[in-house]
Each structure stands twice: as structure tokens, then as C-alpha cells.
Amino acid sequence: MPAKVWLLIIGMALNVTGSSFLWPINTIFMHEHLGKSLTIAGIVLLLNSGAGIIGNLTGGLLFDKLGGYRTIMLGVSISFTTSFLLIWFHDFWSYSILLVFMGFGMGIVFPSMYALAGTMWKEGGRKAFNRIYIAQNVGVALGAALGGLAASYSFTLSFISCSALSLLFFMIVLFGFKGIEENESGSVQTVFSQKKRIHNKQAFFALLILCGGYLLAWIGYVQWQSTIASYTQDLGVTLKMYSLLWTVNGLFIVLGQPLINVFLKKWLHSTTSQILVGYVIFIISFVIVGNAKDFSGFMIAMIVLTIGEMLVWPGVPSIAAELAPQGRAGFYQGIVNSTATGGRMLGPLFGGMIADLFNISILFQTIIGLMVLAFMLTIVYIRNRQSIRKTNPSQSAAV
Missing domain, CATH: 1.20.1250.20 (MFS general substrate transporter like domains)
Known part of the structure; x- marks a missing residue:
């Protein structure tokens, strides 16, 4: 397996670990801490997922036009900025708006990570995608465990931890992903990009x-x-x-x-x-x-x-x-x-x-x-x- 694919795997694990500090506590924070109903919390999470879909489509288009490095840099920049702002602004409206933008940023990153894995290790076939999938689950396990531990002391500590991991991922992308080859075009396909009957x-x-x-x-x-x-x-x-x-x-x-x-x-x-x-x-x-x-x-x-x-x-x-x-x-x-x-x-x-x-x-x-x-x-x-x-x-x- 190419060394740069390992870099993608490490980056994916860090990225998902950071986001996993938040997603298990989102409903708890809005319902128990901010006093909102489960319906309201559900609407916010719906908007977060909707922004993720838009981010996926945007990330796929940008990958073809700008390449993986610049697309991932854009997505992780948005994710880091929103996670950093959450440390200081987490009343209901601020939390909701920032969560939507975080979903958009994360959505941009994912298709580019998968596309890079496929184009950089073509001979690996499904193995490249399986390794990224496993990295996601490692991130979920670590993030959920550490996120719950942090939130048991303070929700703010969860926000700080999420932001710190986003910053670390940003640095890996900035210095480690530059120069990664992504010459294959059209590797990211969405429902809306298909023209054939x-x-x-x-x-x-x-x-x-x-x-x-x-x-x-x-x-x-x-x-x-x-x-x-x-x-x-x-x-x-x-x-x-x-x-x-x-x-x-x-x-x-x-x-x-x-x-x-x-x-x-x-x-x-x-x-x-x-x-x-x-x-x-x-x-x-x-x-x-x-x-x-x-x-x-x-x-x-x-x-x-x-x-x-x-x-x-x-x-x-x-x-x-x-x-x-x-x-x-x-x-x-x-x-x-x-x-x-x-x-x-x-x-x-x-x-x-x-x-x-x-x-x-x-x-x-x-x-x-x-x-x-x-x-x-x-x-x-x-x-x-x-x-x-x-x-x-x-x-x-x-x-």
C-alpha cells in the first residue's frame, strides 16, 4: 500500500475522531442543556445532514475541477473554523448555525478522501476503500469514548477537543497532502452529474x-x-x-x-x-x-x-x-x-x-x-x- 494512502487513512481517522466528539452529544446538549424539545433537536440534525448532502455534491464537483488537495483544504478549513467558534458560541441559534456549516464542511471532505484513495491505489481495488472505512470506525470508537468522557466534565471541553483534532487534521492536509497526485477526472460521481438515460x-x-x-x-x-x-x-x-x-x-x-x-x-x-x-x-x-x-x-x-x-x-x-x-x-x-x-x-x-x-x-x-x-x-x-x-x-x- 502506498505511503500516501496511509496518510489518507490517518487523516480520515483524525477527522472522524474529531467529529465523533460531538455527534453522540448533539441531541443531549440541545435537549438537556439548552432545553429544546426532541423535535427541535431533530430539525437541527436534519439541517446538519442536509448540509452534508450539499457538501458531498460540492466536494465531488470541486474534486474534478480543483483536485483533491484544494478541495479537502476548503472542507477542513470550514470544519475547523466552525468547531473553533463552537468553543465560544454555543447558545441554541449559534450552535444550530455552526452545526449546519460543520456538516457542509465535513461533506466536502469525504468524497475527496475516497476518490483520492481510489486514484492513488488503483491496483488495491476495494482494499483502498475498506481501509478508509475501517479508519472511520476507529475514529468513531475513539471519538465516542473520549467525547463522552470530556462531556461528562464539560461540554466546552468536548468543543475544545473537537477543534484541536480539526486543527491537527488541517495541519496534516496542509503539509502532508500537498503534491498528492489526483489526475483522474470523473472519479467522483453523484446522482445529479449523470446525463445518460x-x-x-x-x-x-x-x-x-x-x-x-x-x-x-x-x-x-x-x-x-x-x-x-x-x-x-x-x-x-x-x-x-x-x-x-x-x-x-x-x-x-x-x-x-x-x-x-x-x-x-x-x-x-x-x-x-x-x-x-x-x-x-x-x-x-x-x-x-x-x-x-x-x-x-x-x-x-x-x-x-x-x-x-x-x-x-x-x-x-x-x-x-x-x-x-x-x-x-x-x-x-x-x-x-x-x-x-x-x-x-x-x-x-x-x-x-x-x-x-x-x-x-x-x-x-x-x-x-x-x-x-x-x-x-x-x-x-x-x-x-x-x-x-x-x-x-x-x-x-x-x-
Whole structure:
């Protein structure tokens, strides 16, 4: 692996560690410290995710026009500036506005980091992207653990830590990324940059069915970062203990991958079967968390959730790659990525409104219902592909 790819990996880990100081405490800070409802907190997080989408699209366009170095410098400059201002200005309106700009800056950085990894280590294939993905999870584990610890003393300490790591990442980009080769154009593709007509409408329709379930799963998953975060506080779970849940999540993903691979090779051979089992595991995790009364219950639910996550999240992009016609892989992956981001946008607001209008128990029941619907949509997808395969054997089934 090229040395500069290692620099990307280290940079990604630092970047995500810094942001992870904040995202587990966002809802807690707005709800418990600033006294805002869960619905209001959900709207702010929706705007943060929306800004991230705009940042992703902007980052993709700028990468093609300006190159990776200048694009990443722009994104990290915005992220560092907003994180620094948060130290001094964190009343509700300042916090909300700065969080939106931070989402935009972070959104610019991510597509360029992935694109650079792919163009700098072409012979590595998927390995380059897998290493970046692992770096993200290391950042999540470290950031969540240290962020919760810092917030248990002072929220301001969390803001200072986030800003310090953003500054460190800025320095690595400024002095380490300069001169990185990124001569490949068009490596970053978004839904809006695609000009070709969709000729294989059957495959595209099948992808939309699959992504419908994917969207519902993400809406449920992000409750752990929003409404469930606040719920743990109501039950007396400290910020340190809550952050430990995400530390376990990140470490389990990194360290448990070999065990999951053995399990898949032995019992779950098709990608769709992995997704179906993953949705069932998601349902079990929400049944557990709905009955959790102390930290141990939340920890068990998180471990179960993580197993489901490891089955579902890689599975949908994999199927999208199989469904994609020649030259349309970027477009199909763009649909999948947009679906996940849409779930992250809608989830906090959706969960916050249900928790405010009804109660947390109704929310858990609703999320379980969404997971059941996601399972059913995947069944519809499987039958759709099997039907197409019978009528047109030459077409890939992707099941």
C-alpha cells in the first residue's frame, strides 16, 4: 500500500475522531442543556445532514475541477473554523448555525478522501476503500469514548477537543497532502452529474425497492444517535457510559469482521439472505432496547444492533454494484448513498416528533414496524429479480 494512502487513512481517522466528539452529544446538549424539545433537536440534525448532502455534491464537483488537495483544504478549513467558534458560541441559534456549516464542511471532505484513495491505489481495488472505512470506525470508537468522557466534565471541553483534532487534521492536509497526485477526472460521481438515460429500467426499479427498505432501516438506526441518546439520560445512564456504547460499536466492527466473514461463508451465502437476517437482528435489538432499564440492557442491544449493521450496510451497496449496467456504477452507488443520507436526515426529526407527541415506547414499536416493512420490501426485491431471471435468464439476478 502506498505511503500516501496511509496518510489518507490517518487523516480520515483524525477527522472522524474529531467529529465523533460531538455527534453522540448533539441531541443531549440541545435537549438537556439548552432545553429544546426532541423535535427541535431533530430539525437541527436534519439541517446538519442536509448540509452534508450539499457538501458531498460540492466536494465531488470541486474534486474534478480543483483536485483533491484544494478541495479537502476548503472542507477542513470550514470544519475547523466552525468547531473553533463552537468553543465560544454555543447558545441554541449559534450552535444550530455552526452545526449546519460543520456538516457542509465535513461533506466536502469525504468524497475527496475516497476518490483520492481510489486514484492513488488503483491496483488495491476495494482494499483502498475498506481501509478508509475501517479508519472511520476507529475514529468513531475513539471519538465516542473520549467525547463522552470530556462531556461528562464539560461540554466546552468536548468543543475544545473537537477543534484541536480539526486543527491537527488541517495541519496534516496542509503539509502532508500537498503534491498528492489526483489526475483522474470523473472519479467522483453523484446522482445529479449523470446525463445518460436509464435503459435497464427493471434493474433500476429493483434497486429502488431495495433502497426503500434501506431508507427505513437508517431511519431506525439513527435513533441511537438522537432520541435513544436522550432516553439513556432519563434512565440515569451517564455520558461516559453512553459513549462507551459507541466505542463498543466501532471496535466490534473493526475486530469482529473476521468472525462475521467466517459466519457468512458457512451459513449465509447470498447477499440478500445477509440483509434479511440483518433486518431480523435489527428488530431484536429494538425489542431489547425497548425493555432496557439500565446500562447493561443498552449494551446488549448495541451489540445486537452492531451485528445487524455489519450484515446490512455493506450488503446494499454490493447489490447495487451487481445491478449496475456498464458505466453506471457511480450512478447506482449515488442512489444508495443518497438513501442512507436521507435516512440520517429524516430519522432524528421523525423520532423526535413521535417521542414528543406520544412516548418513547410508541417510538420503539414504530421503529420495529419500519424494520418489518424493510424486511418485506427486500422479499419483494428478491421475488422481482427471480421473476426477471425466469423471463430473461441472461440478466443478472443479483440475489
